Amino acid sequence: MAITPQWKDELRARIALSSLVQRSVKLTRAGREWKGCCPFHDEKTPSFYVNDQKAFYHCFGCGAHGDAISWMVDHAGLSFMDAIKELAAMAGMEVPAPDPVQAKKAQQRASLIDVTEAAQRFFVESLAGPSGAAAREYLQRRGFSARIIGEFGFGWAPDDRQALAKALAQFGEDMLEGAGMRAANEAGERYDRFRGRVTLPIQDARGRVIAFGARVLNEREGVAKYLNSSDTALFDKGRTLYNLHRAAPAARQSGRVVVVEGYMDVIALANAGINDAVAPLGTALTEMQLELLWRMVEVPVLCFDGDAAGQRAAMRAIARALPLLAPMRSLAIVRLPAGLDPDDLIKTQGKDAMERLLASPAPLIDTLWEFERDAQPLATPEAKAGLKARLMAHVETIRDPEIKALYRRELSDRFSAFAYPPRAPRPGFTRPRRGATLPPPGLSDEGRRRLRDIIHGGQRKGLLAAVVAGLARYPQEIARHAEALSTLARHDRTAAPLVESLFELAETLDSHGAHAICESLGHPAPPADIRYAFLDEGTATGDACEELAEAVSLLVERPALEAALAATIARFESDPEGSFAEQARLRAQLMTFDERLKAFGRKKAAPVAMGDDSAPTEEMG
Known part of the structure; x- marks a missing residue:
C-alpha cells in the first residue's frame, strides 16, 4: 500500500512534536504552546512556537512552518522516506509496503530526472562551445554576471532538430519525449523541442531539473519569444514556482517573498542582489502556487508591470486569492512604473528604487478597490450601482466568514464615501454666525x-x-x-x-x-x-x-x-x-x-456630577 494522507495523520498524532524539536532546540512552555529561538535563522528574542495539539511549528520571524515530517527533512536533513522511517520507529508504526503502481511511477520519474539533468549538462556545454557565441553575447548584453549565468544554469540549445537526440542517445526516444525534450509532428517525424534558444532549467523544491524554459535571441514574427516544457510526469506548471528552491531559504531570512511575472524578471532581481523572488510559468497564479507562497510568508508581495496588462494580471491573482484568504494570510501588490519591468527599473533607477517599491506594497483590498473604481466611467447612478455590485461580487467569493464581513464593511464604507460625498450648501444658504438663531429646517x-x-x-x-x-x-x-x-x-x-x-x-x-x-x-x-x-x-x-x-x-x-x-x-x-x-x-x-x-x-464622556466616576453600560435595546 502507499503512504496515504490518513497514515501520515496517524503518524503525526502519535508524535509529540515538542519532544522531537527539544532534541535540538531549547523550548519553554508558553500557555498551550512551547516557544524558543528559531533554528532556521539567527534571533535573540524567541519567535519560534510549537503547538502539540495542532502538530505544527511556526516561526513568526522567518515564516518557517511545518510538521514532524518537514522538521526531519528541513532541520535534520533527511530524505522524505528516511524521515518517515525514523518517525515510524519512534511511533511504533509499520511503514506501509510500497504500492507497486506508485513505486513504478516513482522509478519512472527518477529515470526522467536523469534525462533532464543530462540535457542540462548538454545545454551548458553547448553555451560554452563554438555554437553558443551568440548566446553568450546576448547574456552579456543583458548585463548578467558570470556568477548569475552559472548559478541559474543558462545554456544553449543548438539550432539543430536532432542535436539533443544524438547527445542523449543512451536514453531512447520514448524517454526523451516523456521528459518533454522531444516532440513529433503529424508526419511522425521526431525533433528536438528546444532549438536556437537560450535555455534555463526549471527546478523543483529540491533543486532537481524537471523542465526547461527557453528564449529566442532575436524576436521575429510568428516565433514565440519564450517556450516552456509541456506538462510531463515530472512537471506540472500549475504546481511549480520558478526559483522556489533558492527563494525559500532567502525568504526565511528576509521575511518576504516577491512574485514577478516571468523567470527573466527573477534573474534580473537576483543579478541586483534581491534573492527572494519567484515566478509562475506562463500562467496566472494557481491555488496550489498560492499555497506554496503562503507556506513561506503570510503576505507574499506580487510585483506587476504598471501597464494595463500588468493590472489585469494583478486582478486575476486577486480573484484567485480571495476565496483562500484566512486570518494573517493575504497578498500585497506592487505596481511598477508604466513601461518598466524589474530589469528596466533597476537599470534606469538602481536597486534602491526597486527596494523602495517592495518595502511599501499596497494591501490587496486597496488594489481591488482602485481597479474596480477605475474600470469604467462612473458618471451616472447606474454606473455607481454597478461599481458596488462588482465589489460585492468579489466579497461573496471569500470563504472565511469573518474576513468576508470585514471586506464587506470596508468596501461599503469606501463606496459610500465615494458615491455620497458631502453636499455643497443649498443655493441661497448662508452659513450663520456661531450662536445665531436659526429657523427650523424643512423636516416635516x-x-x-x-x-x-x-x-x-x-x-x-x-x-x-x-x-x-x-x-x-x-x-x-x-x-x-x-x-x-x-x-x-x-x-x-x-x-x-x-x-x-x-x-x-x-x-x-x-x-x-x-x-x-x-x-x-x-x-x-x-x-x-x-x-x-x-x-x-x-x-x-x-x-x-x-x-x-x-x-x-x-x-x-x-x-x-x-x-x-x-x-x-x-x-x-x-x-x-x-x-x-x-x-x-x-x-x-x-x-x-x-x-x-x-x-x-467605558469610553463615554465623563459624567458631569462630581463623584460619579462610573456610568452604566448602555444596552442595545
Missing part, C-alpha cells in the same frame, strides 16, 4: 416627532438613541453609513422608521457648529443620561465622527449576528453537526461582541 412635523421619540426612548434606548442623536448632530455622516443603516433596518424591523427618518434628515439638516442640535432649532437634544464622547461638545469633530462610526458598527453588528444565529438554529434538523459548530462559533462572536460593547461603553 412627523419626521421631527419621530426623531424626538427615537432619541428619548420611543422605540429603543441606549446606544441606539445615542447613535441617532449623533447622526442628527453630524448629518453629513448619514450618507457614509447608509449601507449599515439599511442592514440594520433589514435585521430589525423596529429600526425601519428610524432609518427612514435619518435619511429624511440627511436632506434637511446641516451642521451649524457646536449647537447643531437644540430644541430651539426644532431638533431634540439627546437625553441627559446618554453620555458618549461623540455627543460631548468638547470633542473635536473628526474624533467625534470616528467614535460615531464605531458606535454605528456596534449597533448594526449584533442584530446581524442574532439573525445568523437564528438561521443556523433553524437548519439544525437538516444539518445537526454543521449547525452545532456554526452555533458555537456565532455564540462566541456574540460574547466577543458584548465585551467590545462594554469596552465602548
Whole structure:
C-alpha cells in the first residue's frame, strides 16, 4: 500500500512534536504552546512556537512552518522516506509496503530526472562551445554576471532538430519525449523541442531539473519569444514556482517573498542582489502556487508591470486569492512604473528604487478597490450601482466568514464615501454666525416627532438613541453609513422608521457648529443620561465622527449576528453537526461582541456630577 494522507495523520498524532524539536532546540512552555529561538535563522528574542495539539511549528520571524515530517527533512536533513522511517520507529508504526503502481511511477520519474539533468549538462556545454557565441553575447548584453549565468544554469540549445537526440542517445526516444525534450509532428517525424534558444532549467523544491524554459535571441514574427516544457510526469506548471528552491531559504531570512511575472524578471532581481523572488510559468497564479507562497510568508508581495496588462494580471491573482484568504494570510501588490519591468527599473533607477517599491506594497483590498473604481466611467447612478455590485461580487467569493464581513464593511464604507460625498450648501444658504438663531429646517412635523421619540426612548434606548442623536448632530455622516443603516433596518424591523427618518434628515439638516442640535432649532437634544464622547461638545469633530462610526458598527453588528444565529438554529434538523459548530462559533462572536460593547461603553464622556466616576453600560435595546 502507499503512504496515504490518513497514515501520515496517524503518524503525526502519535508524535509529540515538542519532544522531537527539544532534541535540538531549547523550548519553554508558553500557555498551550512551547516557544524558543528559531533554528532556521539567527534571533535573540524567541519567535519560534510549537503547538502539540495542532502538530505544527511556526516561526513568526522567518515564516518557517511545518510538521514532524518537514522538521526531519528541513532541520535534520533527511530524505522524505528516511524521515518517515525514523518517525515510524519512534511511533511504533509499520511503514506501509510500497504500492507497486506508485513505486513504478516513482522509478519512472527518477529515470526522467536523469534525462533532464543530462540535457542540462548538454545545454551548458553547448553555451560554452563554438555554437553558443551568440548566446553568450546576448547574456552579456543583458548585463548578467558570470556568477548569475552559472548559478541559474543558462545554456544553449543548438539550432539543430536532432542535436539533443544524438547527445542523449543512451536514453531512447520514448524517454526523451516523456521528459518533454522531444516532440513529433503529424508526419511522425521526431525533433528536438528546444532549438536556437537560450535555455534555463526549471527546478523543483529540491533543486532537481524537471523542465526547461527557453528564449529566442532575436524576436521575429510568428516565433514565440519564450517556450516552456509541456506538462510531463515530472512537471506540472500549475504546481511549480520558478526559483522556489533558492527563494525559500532567502525568504526565511528576509521575511518576504516577491512574485514577478516571468523567470527573466527573477534573474534580473537576483543579478541586483534581491534573492527572494519567484515566478509562475506562463500562467496566472494557481491555488496550489498560492499555497506554496503562503507556506513561506503570510503576505507574499506580487510585483506587476504598471501597464494595463500588468493590472489585469494583478486582478486575476486577486480573484484567485480571495476565496483562500484566512486570518494573517493575504497578498500585497506592487505596481511598477508604466513601461518598466524589474530589469528596466533597476537599470534606469538602481536597486534602491526597486527596494523602495517592495518595502511599501499596497494591501490587496486597496488594489481591488482602485481597479474596480477605475474600470469604467462612473458618471451616472447606474454606473455607481454597478461599481458596488462588482465589489460585492468579489466579497461573496471569500470563504472565511469573518474576513468576508470585514471586506464587506470596508468596501461599503469606501463606496459610500465615494458615491455620497458631502453636499455643497443649498443655493441661497448662508452659513450663520456661531450662536445665531436659526429657523427650523424643512423636516416635516412627523419626521421631527419621530426623531424626538427615537432619541428619548420611543422605540429603543441606549446606544441606539445615542447613535441617532449623533447622526442628527453630524448629518453629513448619514450618507457614509447608509449601507449599515439599511442592514440594520433589514435585521430589525423596529429600526425601519428610524432609518427612514435619518435619511429624511440627511436632506434637511446641516451642521451649524457646536449647537447643531437644540430644541430651539426644532431638533431634540439627546437625553441627559446618554453620555458618549461623540455627543460631548468638547470633542473635536473628526474624533467625534470616528467614535460615531464605531458606535454605528456596534449597533448594526449584533442584530446581524442574532439573525445568523437564528438561521443556523433553524437548519439544525437538516444539518445537526454543521449547525452545532456554526452555533458555537456565532455564540462566541456574540460574547466577543458584548465585551467590545462594554469596552465602548467605558469610553463615554465623563459624567458631569462630581463623584460619579462610573456610568452604566448602555444596552442595545
